[in-house]
Amino acid sequence: MPIISPIPLNPLADGRQSERAMVIRRGVQRLLLQMGAVVIPELTLATGRRADLVALTRKGDIWIIEIKSSVEDFRVDRKWPEYRLHSDRFFFATHPDVPAEIFPQECGFILSDGYGAEILRDADEHRLAAATRKAMMLRFARAGAARITAAELAGIAVPLAENEQD
Numbered sequence: 493m494p495i496i497s498p499i500p501l502n503p504l505a506d507g508r509q510s511e512r513a514m515v516i517r518r519g520v521q522r523l524l525l526q527m528g529a530v531v532i533p534e535l536t537l538a539t540g541r542r543a544d545l546v547a548l549t550r551k552g553d554i555w556i557i558e559i560k561s562s563v564e565d566f567r568v569d570r571k572w573p574e575y576r577l578h579s580d581r582f583f584f585a586t587h588p589d590v591p592a593e594i595f596p597q598e599c600g601f602i603l604s605d606g607y608g609a610e611i612l613r614d615a616d617e618h619r620l621a622a623a624t625r626k627a628m629m630l631r632f633a634r635a636g637a638a639r640i641t642a643a644e645l646a647g648i649a650v651p652l653a654e655n656e657q658d
Contacts, residue, residue: 512561512587513544519604520545520557520585523611529555530653532635537578538627541571546579546632553580554620554628557602560586566594578628581615 517533524531529547536542545557556579560566566584576582583600586592592612595601600615620628640650 510561513559515606516559516561516585516587516604516609517545519606519609520559520602522607523602523604523609524555524557526608530636532632532639535631535635537575538631539574539578541574543575543578545585546628548629548632554625554632555579555581555583555600555615557583557585560584560590560595563590563594566590576618578620578624580619581617583611583615585609 521531521533524545524547528550531545531547533545534542535546543556544559547555547557549555556575558569558572558575560569572582572584581600583602584595585602585604586595587604587606592601592603597613598616599613600611601613602609602611643650
């Protein structure tokens with residue numbers, strides 16, 4: 493008889509993300525962690541929109557990364573310009589089968605294969621206003637703390653990050 497767990501295998505995969513999008517996300521997360529950034533997937537913004545990945549760099553910059561798993565995924569999505577209002581830099585991330593030329597030049601571009609990723613085009617910088625930065629920092633911190641608490645209450649061990657072990 494199979495063991496049924498009330499805890500989903502990946503609590504951040506809510507069924508809206510394709511398997512390909514999850515592979516892209518994993519590669520981008522690995523890149524960002526190597527760069528010293530911390531990342532929260534699926535962060536709801538003040539507008540109610542949900543960003544695929546929000547990264548907080550060592551310098552305190554806020555990046556939003558929008559994952560596009562196909563040309564059609566990019567063509568039907570018209571909400572991405574709103575994400576610029578919530579980040580210092582905005583990137584698209586995809587995999588090698590999606591042509592880079594479809595993405596706007598003023599946006600950053602990350603290519604991911606699931607094992608890692610590379611920034612092929614840096615994003616234009618547009619610094620957040622102080623009040624927006626504070627609101628985003630609070631949203632980021634509260635979401636991170638809420639997810640850690642939920643995981644611990646569900647019995648999932650949450651290890652310290654490398655930079656927390658000092």
